[in-house]
Amino acid sequence: MFGPVIIKGVMVDRLKCQGTGYCVKIAPLLFKLEGEGPAEVLPDGIADVEPDLVFEAEDTCPTRAISVDR
Numbered sequence: 001m002f003g004p005v006i007i008k009g010v011m012v013d014r015l016k017c018q019g020t021g022y023c024v025k026i027a028p029l030l031f032k033l034e035g036e037g038p039a040e041v042l043p044d045g046i047a048d049v050e051p052d053l054v055f056e057a058e059d060t061c062p063t064r065a066i067s068v069d070r
Contacts, residue, residue: 005051009069010058014038016065023057023066030054038065 010030012023017038023031030045030053046054058066 005070007046007051007054007068007070010041010046010054011067011069012039012041013065013067016063017061018063018065020062022060022062026057026060027053031057 012031019033019036019038021033021039023039024033027045027049029048030042032040032042034040054068058068
């Protein structure tokens, strides 16, 4: 039996991020994208988002700019 998944932190590498917006579509409570710039992690969003969506955003990012600290 597995316990709850605890996510300690989420980071977007601003040099790798190309601003595709996939993360924002998957987890809009956790990621923000303004204009052409890189995505940003919303500081309070991690508590409001299902862990599965965080991992999906990490896996979907085409430039692998998202890292999740488990």
